[in-house]
Amino acid sequence: MANRHYLKEWRKHLGLSQEQVIGRLLELDDPKLPTTAASLSRLENGRQPYSERVIEALAHVYDREPWELLGNDPSKEGLVIDLTHRLNEAQQRQVMALIEAMQNEA
Numbered sequence: 400m401a402n403r404h405y406l407k408e409w410r411k412h413l414g415l416s417q418e419q420v421i422g423r424l425l426e427l428d429d430p431k432l433p434t435t436a437a438s439l440s441r442l443e444n445g446r447q448p449y450s451e452r453v454i455e456a457l458a459h460v461y462d463r464e465p466w467e468l469l470g471n472d473p474s475k476e477g478l479v480i481d482l483t484h485r486l487n488e489a490q491q492r493q494v495m496a497l498i499e500a501m502q503n504e505a
Contacts (some may be wrong), residue, residue, distance in 0.1 A: 401409060403445075403469075404445075404449065404468060404469045405467075405468055405469070405471060405472050405473065406442060406443045406449070406468055407443035408472055408473050408474060409457075409461050409463065409467070409468055409473050410443070410461070412473035412474065413461055415438035415461075415483075417439045417440060417443075418436055419458070420439060420460055421433060421434065421435060421436055421505075423438055423460045424456055424457075424460060426438075427456055427459075428480070429452070431452050432452070432453060432456050433449065433453065449460070451465075454468055454469065472477065
């Protein structure tokens with residue numbers, strides 16, 4: 400079976416139902432993706448292994464990077480991470496510089 404992931408946690412964190420996710424996956428018109436809430440549930444609960452394609456598609460649906468779905472529990476991220484995700488690269492560098500400066504003051 401697949402390693403630990405946070406597929407269900409990300410879906411819930413984003414306020415999406417399984418049916419909404421399936422609807423978005425169906426729009427991708429890829430037979431390798433889940434097509435029912437039951438198949439998504441099996442993936443989310445680890446009863447069915449995920450493929451790289453499934454992770455990429457879910458990352459697209461959730462507007463995240465694939466590694467986030469596999470390694471980051473959104474319930475532990477908090478507001479700062481959520482906000483910085485929406486910034487462009489230059490803004491993220493500015494935030495990082497600010498955080499580093501704050502660490503140096505401590």
